[in-house]
Amino acid sequence: MDCKEILALLPAYVDQELGVSESIEVDNHVLGCLSCQNELASQNALRGALKKHATYFKAPNHLENHIRAALPLDNAHSGRSGKPALKWLGPFNWFSFGTAITSVVALTLSVSFYLAIPSPNDLLAEDVVSNHVRSLMVNHIADVTSSDHHTVKPWFNGKLDFSPTVSDLTAQGFPLVGGRLDYLDHRSVAALVYRHRQHLINVYIWPVANKQNIAVKTLSSQGYQLLHWAEGGMVYWVVSDLNPRELLFLALILQAQGSQGSS
Amino acid sequence: MAATEAMKARRFEEIVLPHLNMAYNLARWLSRSDQDAQDIVQEAYLRAYKFFDGCHGEDARAWLLAIVRNTTYTWLQQNREHVKNTPFDEEVHGLDSEGSATLINQADNNPEAILARNDDKRQINQSLEQLPLEFREILVLRELENLSYKEIAIVAGIPIGTVMSRLARGRKMLLEYLARINEGVK
Numbered sequence: 231m232d233c234k235e236i237l238a239l240l241p242a243y244v245d246q247e248l249g250v251s252e253s254i255e256v257d258n259h260v261l262g263c264l265s266c267q268n269e270l271a272s273q274n275a276l277r278g279a280l281k282k283h284a285t286y287f288k289a290p291n292h293l294e295n296h297i298r299a300a301l302p303l304d305n306a307h308s309g310r311s312g313k314p315a316l317k318w319l320g321p322f323n324w325f326s327f328g329t330a331i332t333s334v335v336a337l338t339l340s341v342s343f344y345l346a347i348p349s350p351n352d353l354l355a356e357d358v359v360s361n362h363v364r365s366l367m368v369n370h371i372a373d374v375t376s377s378d379h380h381t382v383k384p385w386f387n388g389k390l391d392f393s394p395t396v397s398d399l400t401a402q403g404f405p406l407v408g409g410r411l412d413y414l415d416h417r418s419v420a421a422l423v424y425r426h427r428q429h430l431i432n433v434y435i436w437p438v439a440n441k442q443n444i445a446v447k448t449l450s451s452q453g454y455q456l457l458h459w460a461e462g463g464m465v466y467w468v469v470s471d472l473n474p475r476e477l478l479f480l481a482l483i484l485q486a487q488g489s490q491g492s493s
Numbered sequence: 494m495a496a497t498e499a500m501k502a503r504r505f506e507e508i509v510l511p512h513l514n515m516a517y518n519l520a521r522w523l524s525r526s527d528q529d530a531q532d533i534v535q536e537a538y539l540r541a542y543k544f545f546d547g548c549h550g551e552d553a554r555a556w557l558l559a560i561v562r563n564t565t566y567t568w569l570q571q572n573r574e575h576v577k578n579t580p581f582d583e584e585v586h587g588l589d590s591e592g593s594a595t596l597i598n599q600a601d602n603n604p605e606a607i608l609a610r611n612d613d614k615r616q617i618n619q620s621l622e623q624l625p626l627e628f629r630e631i632l633v634l635r636e637l638e639n640l641s642y643k644e645i646a647i648v649a650g651i652p653i654g655t656v657m658s659r660l661a662r663g664r665k666m667l668l669e670y671l672a673r674i675n676e677g678v679k
């Protein structure tokens with residue numbers, strides 16, 4: 231890895247959020263690189279200074295009392311007798327009329343936020359991107375590393391309740407890197423990894439009950455490109471930092487391979 | 494009915510109330526006001542109780558902090574209409590990597606030296622307060638509340654990749670602010 235890649239990993243390194251193998255790569259690089267050493271030292275120094283000097287604001291005592299007093303605790307527990315159980319409606323004193331109105335407005339707003347939540351596909355797209363980033367970040371891109379589809383496809387046997395189409399697309403400029411098991415949309419899915427120049431591409435495949443075909447849709451999120459379609463009872467999600475045009479090309483190849491039923 | 498309500502309240506008291514300091518610290522750093530933080534936390538707890546179904550065990554902390562964070566944002570929008578929360582602006586904050594590098598890399602201005610001279614609560618606090626909200630919240634969650642990247646992603650409602658890049662950016666800006674304060678002090 232070069233300095234640019236190392237610098238991108240340093241924040242996660244100082245937070246100990248990197249996988250073992252990537253941590254070791256950073257270790258090795260930093261040993262021999264003065265500028266990355268300096269950057270690491272400054273990030274560590276900043277973390278230390280924040281932990282030591284930044285104020286941690288403790289809640290004032292009366293705040294806890296106010297909240298506790300507003301809870302509808304039973305008499306035996308709270309030691310207050312003869313008071314109604316539902317104290318929210320009782321003579322609570324920590325909300326003036328004004329703040330009560332504010333909170334009603336806030337609750338109404340939060341309900342409208344719920345109504346405005348993105349479609350399931352948008353949420354899934356977010357998950358796919360996070361999953362992609364994570365697979366790159368923790369150096370866990372493949373459980374089975376092989377460019378041979380005759381090695382990768384059987385590897386999924388017994389691990390999934392379906393058999394994904396695995397194709398070697400080296401001839402088309404997308405060599406197979408490997409495959410791994412992953413988890414999306416509340417189920418285990420097949421993740422196939424292809425490479426195009428320096429870009430890694432995750433292809434997620436899983437079956438759906440609804441056999442309806444869906445034409446390719448393109449999305450982008452957080453600077454990543456996503457493609458999504460469904461065919462033959464299988465859902466496909468493709469994600470990469472590759473440009474949309476080349477990613478679409480890959481989708482067309484995959485669709486062609488899928489319809490041929492080639493393994 | 495009343496018994497169930499009381500049971501719920503007791504579970505809430507056991508599971509959610511112990512996180513009060515975390516909730517207050519987050520609200521205080523985001524709102525930068527003692528009084529606002531108290532009102533926000535009370536309101537957040539009211540909301541939390543309303544949505545509490547007793548099932549929040551291990552993730553109660555992140556769940557509560559997400560509510561506190563959202564309550565704070567709503568609060569700031571409603572109560573500080575005049576303090577428009579301007580979106581982060583590259584031009585204004587002017588933190589191109591080269592610019593900050595030149596300032597920080599001046600002979601006696603390396604980050605450790607800056608921090609050594611900034612060995613002072615006031616300056617650290619002041620710098621952190623200056624950070625734009627979306628960076629400040631990530632740094633507070635990470636450095637003060639000790640949340641993992643995954644928990645921060647839940648609280649702030651952003652992907653883990655964004656947590657990473659905001660932390661990197663926020664730390665860089667913080668060093669820059671500290672360097673500026675030092676320039677002023679000299």
